[in-house]
Amino acid sequence: KAPTAGVLASDRDRGPLIVAHRGASGHAPENTLAAVEAADELDTEWVETDVQRSADGELVLMHDTTLSRTTNVEELFPDRAPWNVSDFTAAEIATLDAGSWFGAEFADEPVPTLGDYLDLLGENRQSLLLEIKAPELYPGIEAEILDELGDEGWLRGRPGDRLVVQSFNADSVRTVHELSPRVITGFLGTPSLADVPDYAEFADQINPRYGDLTAEYVAGIQDVRGAHGRPLQVYAWTINDGATAARIAALGVDGIITNFPERVREGL
Ligand code: G3P
């Protein structure tokens, strides 16, 4: 697959870039390698995932701050409530089944490390929208993420060609920008237009829940220049049907984050 132009490409005519949310998580268990493969099979270059940190400092991919919803942790470790990601070692997390809750055919699908995930994306020539999840629980995680991305070669090339780092935590996004100014960054949320210039000091994207959007709000964000001097972009989440995708695309968004890339593509 030939990678598309990066997120900062000026070609607005292409329509919104489609990002597979937690991988193609409508088709395979979220934030697993199977969800990356499902996105690839749907010809979706960009995938989103959530990174956190194990008790012994490994970067692992998990949406919730506990392991309960998407793994068998309560069965394997009944005495370890509340089953926080941060209380389990990487070796313990590696024993979990993160697939069976979604479907028997995904039994024993592991919780990936960031390293494993990057390797598969590299093999598939896919690109990454990486969310730093709950960074307030993991002091210093930004530097660790950037170190791993750098070691794996993900900080080379033109900014935004294959990597965006985002968070709901503005301090975390600012830290990423300060530590590694070439990285394209996104702030997850719906700030007032009056506050957008403050975010633009360290972010290139403002990525709101789609229900918060109007055409005026999208245009108001895009009127401001982001950390890299280009108009701020807007990536909307999480849109899972074609009709909504078409309606939100008409508001002028730059990206659509979805569990079902094929439905969004069809709707557009
Ligand atoms: O990328 C946007 C989206 O992932 C933010 O919400 O809860 O799915 O991480 P959440």
Ligand code: CA
């Ligand atoms: Ca996310």
